[in-house]
Amino acid sequence: MFSKLAILLVAGVAALSAQDTPLDPYNSVKINLPADSPLTLISANLGSSHASFRGSAVVLDLKMALTLRNSSPNRVRGVTLLVAAQEVTPGGKASVSVPSLDVSPGQNFPVRIDLRLLRPGQMGSGPLVQVNLDGVLFQDCSFYGPNRLDSRRTMIAWEMEAQRDRKFFKSILASHGLDGLKHAMVESIARQNDRPRLDVQVSRGRAVSGAAVPEHTAQFAFLRFPDAPVEPVEGWAEISGNEARNPRIDVRNLSPKQVRYVEIGWIVTDRKGKQFMAASVPASGPQFNLKSGSTSRVLQDTALRFSKDRGESVFIDKMTGFVSQVEFSDGKIWIPNRESLANAQLLGILAPSPEEQRLTDLYLKKGPQALADELGKF
Amino acid sequence: MTHPSESDLALYAGNDLGWFARRRAQHHLAGCRQCRDEVEGFASLRDELAGRNELPALSWNRLAAEMKANIRLGLAAGECVRGEPSGAALAWMGGGRAVAACASVMALLAAGLFIERPSPPAPQVTASDSAVLRATANGIELNQGGQTLSLLDGRSDKVTYSAGAQGSMRARYVDSDTGNVTINNVYVQ
Numbered sequence: 001m002f003s004k005l006a007i008l009l010v011a012g013v014a015a016l017s018a019q020d021t022p023l024d025p026y027n028s029v030k031i032n033l034p035a036d037s038p039l040t041l042i043s044a045n046l047g048s049s050h051a052s053f054r055g056s057a058v059v060l061d062l063k064m065a066l067t068l069r070n071s072s073p074n075r076v077r078g079v080t081l082l083v084a085a086q087e088v089t090p091g092g093k094a095s096v097s098v099p100s101l102d103v104s105p106g107q108n109f110p111v112r113i114d115l116r117l118l119r120p121g122q123m124g125s126g127p128l129v130q131v132n133l134d135g136v137l138f139q140d141c142s143f144y145g146p147n148r149l150d151s152r153r154t155m156i157a158w159e160m161e162a163q164r165d166r167k168f169f170k171s172i173l174a175s176h177g178l179d180g181l182k183h184a185m186v187e188s189i190a191r192q193n194d195r196p197r198l199d200v201q202v203s204r205g206r207a208v209s210g211a212a213v214p215e216h217t218a219q220f221a222f223l224r225f226p227d228a229p230v231e232p233v234e235g236w237a238e239i240s241g242n243e244a245r246n247p248r249i250d251v252r253n254l255s256p257k258q259v260r261y262v263e264i265g266w267i268v269t270d271r272k273g274k275q276f277m278a279a280s281v282p283a284s285g286p287q288f289n290l291k292s293g294s295t296s297r298v299l300q301d302t303a304l305r306f307s308k309d310r311g312e313s314v315f316i317d318k319m320t321g322f323v324s325q326v327e328f329s330d331g332k333i334w335i336p337n338r339e340s341l342a343n344a345q346l347l348g349i350l351a352p353s354p355e356e357q358r359l360t361d362l363y364l365k366k367g368p369q370a371l372a373d374e375l376g377k378f
Numbered sequence: 379m380t381h382p383s384e385s386d387l388a389l390y391a392g393n394d395l396g397w398f399a400r401r402r403a404q405h406h407l408a409g410c411r412q413c414r415d416e417v418e419g420f421a422s423l424r425d426e427l428a429g430r431n432e433l434p435a436l437s438w439n440r441l442a443a444e445m446k447a448n449i450r451l452g453l454a455a456g457e458c459v460r461g462e463p464s465g466a467a468l469a470w471m472g473g474g475r476a477v478a479a480c481a482s483v484m485a486l487l488a489a490g491l492f493i494e495r496p497s498p499p500a501p502q503v504t505a506s507d508s509a510v511l512r513a514t515a516n517g518i519e520l521n522q523g524g525q526t527l528s529l530l531d532g533r534s535d536k537v538t539y540s541a542g543a544q545g546s547m548r549a550r551y552v553d554s555d556t557g558n559v560t561i562n563n564v565y566v567q
Contacts, residue, residue: 085527094520094529097561110556114517114530149563192536200541202511204566247543266543279541300543311418351538354550354559361552 029064030127038072038136038144039079042108057120062129064113069106074138076103077159080151082134085117095134095149099158099354102377150284153261153327160335162355163378168338169359170375178368185363185371188356191348198268198276198314201305215240220249223322225340229255230262230326233295242306242313244268247281249298249321251290259290261327264298267349268306269318276314277349279304280324322346381413382406391420412515419514509566511547513539518547518564529562 028049033041045065052059070076078099085094096113103109115129135145137155145151173181220235235249247266253259261284268278283298290296306314322344326334341347352360363371382390382403389395390403407414509522517530518539531537534551541547545566553560 083529093565093567094518094527095563095565096529097563098558099561100559110558112553112556112560116516116526116528116530118526118528120524149565197539199513200539200547202541202543202545202547202566204509204545277540279543281543300545302543302545304541304543311414351540351550354561357538357550358552358557358559361557365557 028060028127029062029129029131031066031131033133037133038070038074038076038138039133040069040071042067042069054118057118060115060117060119060128062113062115062117064115064131066111066113066131067108068111069108070103071106072136072138072144073105074140074142075105076101076109076136077139077141078135078137078155079111080134080136080145080149080155081111081113082132082149083113083115084130084132085115085128093149095151097151097155097158099137099155100162100358150261152331153333156333157325157335158354160333161353164335164338165353165356165359166375166378169371170378173372173375178372181372182363182368185360185368188352188360189364192352192357192360195348195351196274196276197308198278199307199311200279201307202279203303203305204301215245218244218316218319220247220319220321223320223344223346225323225336225344227334227337227340228323228326229253229257229328229334230259230290230323232264232321232323235264235298235321237319239316239319242315243303244278244306244316244319245303247298247300247302249281250295251283251298251323252295253290253292255326255328256292257332258292258329259326260284260288260329261325262288262290262298262323263325264321265324265346265350267320267322268314268316269320270314271317273317275320275349276306276308277351278306278319281321284327381410384416387413387416388420391417415515509545511541511545511564511566513547513549518549518562520564520566522566527564529564531560531562 029044029046031041031044033039043066045067047063047065049060049062049064052061066081068079078097078101080095080097083094083096094115096111098109098111101109113131117128133145134149135143135147135151135155137143137152137159141156141159143152143155169181169184172184176183215238217236218239220232220237222232222235224231230251230253233250233252235247237247238245247264249264251262251264261282263283264281266278266281267275269275281298281300283296283300288296288298306316308314322336324336328334336346338347341350351357359371359374362374386395386399386403390400390407395403407417509520511518511520513519514528517528519526519528529549531549531551534554537549537551539547539549547564549562551560552558
């Protein structure tokens with residue numbers, strides 16, 4: 001009896017002492033910047049990163065604060081870091097991007113990466129996480145990096161959205177002064193707060209769950225922008241209750257240039273007539289070749305499950321699509337302009353651009369004058 | 379707002395929390411989405427593990443028969459070496475022995491069953507070919523075969539999530555410390 005109690009006591013003490021183990025920064029994380037990188041790693045602080053145990057599994061909480069320096073002669077507008085934990089999720093990877101930057105040569109800037117890994121058994125001996133530079137975007141839209149995640153296109157699109165939205169707010173400031181800017185900010189904040197939110201679960205290659213509702217093929221309706229270089233022709237997806245599978249959309253290239261990437265915005269309408277931004281449906285790669293005047297198919301083998309609020313299922317009644325981004329073979333990118341989005345009543349459904357999000361945050365924290373000063377920098 | 383501990387949420391998910399603690403947790407969960415998500419996560423993990431922990435096949439009848447046979451053999455052997463019983467006292471003692479033997483059999487059976495009862499194997503996370511991406515209260519979580527990778531967005535209470543049909547999930551927020559927009563992306567292949 002006493003021996004059992006002693007064993008339990010020892011096990012308990014061992015378990016308690018093993019619950020929280022600080023991580024060795026040198027063995028846990030490897031940060032790889034190429035020799036000719038325009039960014040220099042100044043410091044990597046793992047702060048309160050630790051490992052803990054949940055049953056037979058290990059939970060690793062990595063809280064990385066990186067300080068990077070712009071060692072290039074150009075101003076940096078955006079950075080994307082590729083975060084890989086191959087041992088944990090062989091098929092998964094992650095990235096952390098910081099767009100809407102304005103980092104001058106020689107200036108330092110922070111990038112934070114908060115990562116949690118849960119894996120069975122004990123910790124391995126090699127680095128748990130590898131952080132690689134995927135891309136740096138400069139003020140003149142030149143790009144550096146291996147671009148494994150197509151960061152160049154993504155960051156240029158964000159930069160174009162930033163320029164579009166700054167231009168919009170600057171024009172309001174010019175025509176209506178600080179009061180007009182305040183009014184536009186309040187409208188934007190209200191839109192962001194009122195935007196219907198949808199929880200989406202994404203699963204590749206199979207249904208997210210075995211829905212009891214019979215499956216049927218539903219057709220997309222499309223919104224068309226007058227200046228879009230690509231138009232959606234027709235599209236379908238398999239719908240079963242709150243699940244949608246395998247969206248496939250035919251698109252036609254209306255422009256004189258070859259297109260190498262098309263992204264369709266996917267809006268779902270529930271049975272009460274409420275619209276939600278569900279997902280984006282991209283098409284790219286060698287099999288996607290959209291010459292001028294030709295038609296091709298945007299296709300994804302994915303299942304999406306929609307819910308909202310407290311896990312309440314969103315049953316799909318209708319689907320709407322619109323072209324949200326196009327990249328030409330020469331690297332030029334098209335995004336919808338603000339008027340098109342407003343006319344199609346999409347501003348209230350879509351998330352604001354990263355820049356609009358940053359500007360509204362700046363307005364909330366520092367007021368209209370600080371915002372006007374910030375807009376004046378560009 | 380004080381949140382219940384992680385272990386309480388895990389116990390709640392498994393219906394293993396005491397009555398008072400359960401009522402307290404229920405009250406809190408009614409108004410806390412973050413904790414509800416935690417509970418949901420524990421419940422789904424529990425379901426997943428339960429599905430993988432099949433009880434080992436065990437023939438209870440065969441076990442009981444073997445034990446009874448051994449006991450009978452022991453009693454028969456005892457009969458062989460025992461002298462002839464005589465008189466009322468002996469008859470009483472014989473009855474007492476029978477009762478004691480029965481009790482012994484029952485105790486032995488109970489002990490045998492207790493010792494040999496099948497215990498569920500320790501939870502093991504096994505590989506699976508499916509991967510699911512979802513937004514949780516803390517960030518984006520990629521779950522593949524019970525292993526998870528999560529990119530957390532703890533530095534803002536205002537996070538915008540968006541999904542990509544090619545198998546990606548994006549969380550965007552303004553970092554409250556730096557004022558920079560941070561965009562976390564998790565991809566499944």
